[in-house]
Amino acid sequence: MLEINKIRLNKENVIELLKVKNFKYAEEKINTLLILDEKKRQVQKELEDIKADLNIKSKVIGKFMKEGSKLEAENAKIEVANLKDSSKELEVQMVEKEKEIEDLLLSIPNLPHYSVPKGKTAEDNIIESNFGEIPKLYDGATPHWELCTKYDIVDFELGNKITGAGFPVYKGKGAKLQRALINFFLDEAEKNGFSEVQPPLMVNEASALATGQLPDKEGQMYSIPLDGFYMIPTAEVPITNIFRDVIVQEKDFPICKSAYSQCFRREAGSYGKDVRGLNRLHQFDKVEIVCIDHPEHSYKQLEIMKQHVESLLKKLELPYRVLRLCGGDISFTAALTFDFETYSAAQERWLEVSSVSNFETFQSNRLKLRFKNQEGKTQLAHTLNGSALALPRILASLLENNQTPEGIKIPEVLVPYTGFRLIN
């Protein structure tokens, strides 16, 4: 959620930036917002003046009562009753205005960083860098879903039976490979200064609201209505909520956390080749990294997070590319996002395996995540997060790219974790 004060001060600038995000009706919405804000403050002033008056008069009544001046007290009570009526009316107006303002604010996306390119779709994203060779596969090479069956390492049919589509069962070396990847990612994160947490996989409504899953993305989460909980779509939700309503110490910056969790997404509306095999699942594993930092250093931190993700992909020997997302493709909440895609050689397509973003104060405003700055004033901190990494598509790329007639080769860095070099 954007800060209303900043919109008030930089109206034209805000409108321009919203246009980069292809936000429709930017001008109209901002204008409406500012008019509402102006009115709200008028009402607020009026209301608070009346309340101040009420507070004083109530104290006077108290004095009369003590002195035993019953008549004066009764008269004052009548006077106060009138004031109360008008304050009630204003109070209703006030609540209405605040609600309208909040609803409007919630519908406005984050402002893009100045470096975000203009553009409408994923086609307009900028390829920042390319790393690694695209492997040439042997003649009998097949997509990962066939490899999974061939070597009996991921069983989609069995998952269908137990739960439904998108809930595969990992078996044998497949299950071990999952465990290896998780441990590898966690160890690497720790080496790079991210301290590990193991958060709950369900969150309450307040948490889902604070990170923006609610109200608009409710349909993307699995929910447990009986208890009012939601299955997390990403560990970002519980980790970021560690810092909800918290004032952190400036000296603790940057605060860096990592967490492994399973993620649950309903993925309503997905279809076709996007959901084939491991490409898109309802339940999947991911190691997430989250950072909290000073506004002046957050972009430097974003760079550090990017490097961390790149180092993982390099160590796994996967060909990848880094995309700077354009205004049209960047998420509602992010100011700047880099996507990482690995090449999946049998499908002959790039798969998104990580997304690293700076949210600036967009999340922290809702979270009320602040720090005391050097003047001793509380100020919103910047939040950043990224996947490091999501497993299924990494697995897909590994299986496809490393297949040989003899079997699937395990990258060298993973061998200490798997205990085997070949799936055959």
Next chain:
RNA sequence: GGAGAGAUGGGUGAGUGGCUGAAACCAACAGUUUGCUAAACUGUCGUACUCGUAAGGGUACCGGGGGUUCGAAUCCCCCUCUCUCCGCCA
């Protein structure tokens, strides 16, 4: 799941209707002094919104929401959470 107790500022904790935005102590911060890795003393020390060029005002907040009252941290109702005991259980 059953029975009981509780939730106050960074922490401990006082406060049962007006003098309480909240005592006291601790921690923290700033300063003074003493010549010694520290003590003593003095001062500062919640958050948000809002009015004002500023100085300085105002409003709200004592787990969350609602109610009673001229007036609520304090009384009533609902919810959440914590603790103790019992039951059940990985």
